[in-house]
Amino acid sequence: MKVYTYFPGCSSSEGTAVAYGESIKAIAGAIGMELVELEDWNCCGSTPYSSTDELGSLCVAARNLALAEKAERDMVTPCSACFTVMNRAKAHLREYPDLRAKVKECLKEAGLEYGGGVRVRHLFEAIYNDIGFGTIAAKMVSPLKGLKVAAYYGCQLVRPESDFDDPNNPKSLEFLVTSLGAEAVPFAMRDRCCGGSLVIPELDLTLGLLHKVFESAAAGGARAIVTVCPLCQTNLDAYQDMVNKKFKTSYNMPVLFFSQLIGVALGMSPKALALDRGLVPAKKVLASYYSAVAATGGGA
Amino acid sequence: MWQKLCFMTLAEESPGAGAALAERPTATAEAEDDSFAEEVYSLPGGEGVRWCIQCGICSASCPNVARMEYSPRRTIAMIRAGRRNDVLNSNSPWICASCYLCTVRCPRGVKPTELMHALERLSTRYGTHSRRVSTPAMYRAFVNSIKNNGRVHEVGLMMEYYRKTNPISALRMSSVGLGLLRHGRLSLKASKIKGVGQINAMLKKAESLGGAK
Ligand code: SF4
Numbered sequence: 001m002k003v004y005t006y007f008p009g010c011s012s013s014e015g016t017a018v019a020y021g022e023s024i025k026a027i028a029g030a031i032g033m034e035l036v037e038l039e040d041w042n043c044c045g046s047t048p049y050s051s052t053d054e055l056g057s058l059c060v061a062a063r064n065l066a067l068a069e070k071a072e073r074d075m076v077t078p079c080s081a082c083f084t085v086m087n088r089a090k091a092h093l094r095e096y097p098d099l100r101a102k103v104k105e106c107l108k109e110a111g112l113e114y115g116g117g118v119r120v121r122h123l124f125e126a127i128y129n130d131i132g133f134g135t136i137a138a139k140m141v142s143p144l145k146g147l148k149v150a151a152y153y154g155c156q157l158v159r160p161e162s163d164f165d166d167p168n169n170p171k172s173l174e175f176l177v178t179s180l181g182a183e184a185v186p187f188a189m190r191d192r193c194c195g196g197s198l199v200i201p202e203l204d205l206t207l208g209l210l211h212k213v214f215e216s217a218a219a220g221g222a223r224a225i226v227t228v229c230p231l232c233q234t235n236l237d238a239y240q241d242m243v244n245k246k247f248k249t250s251y252n253m254p255v256l257f258f259s260q261l262i263g264v265a266l267g268m269s270p271k272a273l274a275l276d277r278g279l280v281p282a283k284k285v286l287a288s289y290y291s292a293v294a295a296t297g298g299g300a
Numbered sequence: 301m302w303q304k305l306c307f308m309t310l311a312e313e314s315p316g317a318g319a320a321l322a323e324r325p326t327a328t329a330e331a332e333d334d335s336f337a338e339e340v341y342s343l344p345g346g347e348g349v350r351w352c353i354q355c356g357i358c359s360a361s362c363p364n365v366a367r368m369e370y371s372p373r374r375t376i377a378m379i380r381a382g383r384r385n386d387v388l389n390s391n392s393p394w395i396c397a398s399c400y401l402c403t404v405r406c407p408r409g410v411k412p413t414e415l416m417h418a419l420e421r422l423s424t425r426y427g428t429h430s431r432r433v434s435t436p437a438m439y440r441a442f443v444n445s446i447k448n449n450g451r452v453h454e455v456g457l458m459m460e461y462y463r464k465t466n467p468i469s470a471l472r473m474s475s476v477g478l479g480l481l482r483h484g485r486l487s488l489k490a491s492k493i494k495g496v497g498q499i500n501a502m503l504k505k506a507e508s509l510g511g512a513k
C-alpha cells in the first residue's frame with residue numbers, strides 16, 4: 001500500500017461531484033493506495049479567490065499546505081482546480097519573497113508554519129506514475145472491450161505546466177482508457193475548456209464551449225466521456241440537457257470520472273461507484289460489462 | 301510609441317471580434333497614463349507584459365475572446381499605451397476561464413492568464429471593475445463562503461449570487477438545480493470546518509499587511 005495525504009476538495013467531498021469522492025474511496029484500496037484525508041482541510045481558494053485578493057488567497061492555500069507538511073507525505077487531490085491553485089500558491093511563495101514573508105506572519109496568527117516542503121499531486125498522476133495502469137489492468141474483472149470513450153483532460157490537469165505529460169498534446173488519459181480495454185476515440189476538443197465556474201455568471205458562453213466538446217466527442221463516435229475534474233464532470237453532465245435545448249442537439253453522453261471507469265473494469269458495483277449520481281444515465285452504455293461480470297460470477 | 305501603433309493598426313485576430321467590437325463602449329480619447337504600465341509591471345502576474353511581442357497567439361487560442369471587449373493581446377497593448385480606465389473597466393479579465401491555453405502557447409512566457417487575474421485584482425481594489433459582467437459578484441460570494449465556513453457551500457454561494465445579481469435568472473438554472481438535488485449532489489447544509497477561526501485570524505492579519513494588494 002502506498003500512503004498519501006488526501007485532499008478531496010469541496011465539490012468531491014459532498015458537493016456536486018460527490019460521486020468522484022465516493023468512487024475514489026471505492027477503488028483506492030483495490031489499486032493499492034491508502035488515502036488519509038487531510039484533517040480539517042479548507043477550500044483551496046480556487047480562481048475566484050486569487051482573482052480578487054492575492055494575499056488572502058495565498059493564506060487560505062497555505063493553511064492546507066502547512067497542515068499537510070506535518071504529515072510528511074505527498075498530498076494528492078482529484079480536483080484539477082485544487083491541484084493547479086495549490087501549486088500556484090507554492091510557486092508564488094517561492095518566487096515572491098515579500099508575499100512569502102507576509103504569508104508567514106499570517107500563518108503565525110493561526111499557530112501554523114510552512115516550510116515549502118509539500119508535494120501537491122493530482123490523484124490521476126499519482127495513479128499513473130506510482131501505481132501504473134498496467135498494475136490496474138492486471139486486476140481487471142471486466143475489461144471494457146468495445147467501449148468507445150472520449151478522454152477529456154479539460155484544462156488544469158496538464159496546464160499551465162506538467163511534469164508528467166505534454167501540455168500541448170497530452171496522452172496519459174488515453175493510456176488509461178486503452179489499458180482498461182476500452183477504445184479512446186479521436187477527440188479534438190479533449191484538452192479544451194468546459195467553462196469551469198464561469199457556468200454561473202456566463203451561462204450562454206459556457207453552453208457554447210460545452211457544445212463544441214460534445215460535438216467533437218460525438219464525431220469520434222464516443223458513447224461516453226471520461227474526466228479527471230469535478231467541474232468538467234458537472235458542466236458536461238448537468239448542463240447537457242441545456243446544451244441540447246439551446247443547440248437543438250440530442251447528445252446523450254454519460255460523463256464518468258476516471259475513478260468510476262477504473263471501478264467498472266474492476267467489477268465494482270454501480271452503487272459503490274455512485275454511477276447513479278449522473279444526470280445522464282450510464283446504465284445502458286455500461287450494462288454489458290456488468291452482465292459479463294454476473295455471468296462469470298465475479299465482481300464486488 | 302510603437303506599442304500604441306500596434307494597438308491602433310493591428311487588425312483583430314479573433315473570429316468573433318466583430319461582435320466584441322460592436323458591443324464595446326465607444327472608445328474614449330483617454331489620455332496616456334505612463335504610471336499605469338509601471339503599476340501593472342510591478343504586480344505579481346503583470347511582469348510579463350514587458351516581454352510581449354504582440355504576436356496574437358494568446359488571442360487566437362482564447363476560447364472566450366469573442367465575448368471579451370478587448371482580446372488578451374489587445375489588453376496588453378492598451379496597458380503599454382497607458383489606457384488605465386479602458387483596461388480596468390473592460391469585461392475581458394472577468395471572461396477569462398483560466399484555461400491556460402494562452403499561457404502554454406505564448407512564445408515569450410508572458411502568462412496572460414496570470415495577467416488577467418492581476419487585472420481582476422487591480423480593478424477590484426479600485427472598485428472600477430466592469431458592471432457589464434456578473435463574475436465579480438460570483439467571486440465575492442465564493443470568497444464569502446470560504447470566510448464563513450472554511451469551505452465552499454455551493455447552494456449558499458448560488459443563493460447569495462442570485463440575490464445580489466438577478467434573482468429572475470435563477471429560474472433558468474432551476475432544472476439543473478433540481479436534477480442535481482434529485483441525484484444527491486447538492487448539500488443543503490453548509491459544513492463548517494473547525495479552523496474557520498484560524499482562517500479569519502489569518503485574513504485579518506493579511507488585511508493589516510496591505511490586504512488585497
Ligand atoms: S502570445 Fe504572448 S507574446 Fe504573443 S501577443 Fe500574447 S502575450 Fe504577447
Ligand code: SF4
Binds near residue numbers: 413
Ligand atoms: S486563460 Fe483566459 S485569456 Fe488565456 S486563453 Fe484561457 S480564457 Fe483566454
